[in-house]
Amino acid sequence: MSAGEKNDELQGSEAPFVSHLVELRDRLIRAVIAVGIAFALLLYWPGPAGLYDLLAAPLAAYLPKGATLIATNVISPVLVPLKIALMAAFMVALPVVLYQLWAFVAPGLYAHERKLVLPLVVSSTVLFITGVAFCYFLVIPGMARFIQAFAPATITAAPDIEQYFGFVLTLFLVFGIAFEVPIAVIVLARMGIVTIAQLRQARGYFIVGSFIVAAVVTPPDVISQLALAIPMCILYEIGIVAAQLFIKHTQAPGAEPAASDKPTV
DSSP, X not given: OOHHHHHHHHHHHHHHHHHHHHHHHXXXXXXXXXXXXXXXXXXXXXXXXXXXXXXXXXHHTTSOTTOOOBOOSTTHXXXXXXXXXXXXXXXXXXXXXHHHHHHHHGGGSOHHHHHHHHHHHHHHHHHHHHHHHHIIIIIHHHHHHHHXXXXXXXXXXXXBHHHHHHHHHHHHHHHHHHTTHHHHHHHHHHTTSSOHHHHHHTHHHHHHHHHHHHHHHSOSSHHHHHHHHHHHHHHHHHHHHHHHXXXXXXXXXTOOOOXXXXXXX
């Protein structure tokens, strides 16, 4: 092969790669713009202070009478509400961010696979937000109630707002990701990494693993640990059923299901 032919071959392979990078850049810019717009709207209404009060409400409801959250850092009263607004903006713009991800990978999929990728993205968004809402409305109030029930009467709780924000953000991420268990099960089964039969056989290991993970990543109280482990186990079962349906509807026309993926009695 001549040097000219080699150069032509290299240029041909570089062009698609560069075009993919340009498209990825454009998708990322659109996602960042969506987060920026959501951030600007949240700054206007309800504002950083309103978002902070909303985030602090589950804990503040169980603080002793007259006690409030405190700021030990000079700029915390300004910085923490802005961080909360940015976190809320990301959650508001999450559908747009995930859509940009879907639009980037969709051209590389077959037509029968592409038609169900968007519902998968939508469901992952709903599951993540559901996990965050579950944590906000049930886990944090239950944890605050548990702490106050065991706190000595001579101690007045006055949590630092920066530490509380970091703590809540960690819990939101933990529960949001944990609620993505069905999506992970579907993807693993669809890619052929595991079969439906293997997922059923691993049920006991997953249950044990869920309680271990809950004990490690949640505060040392029974309520938050059970609140994470039990939904994960339930979502695992939902993921197995959903994986069967997803595989069935994303097979190429005329393709036969693998023997290991057929439902077992």
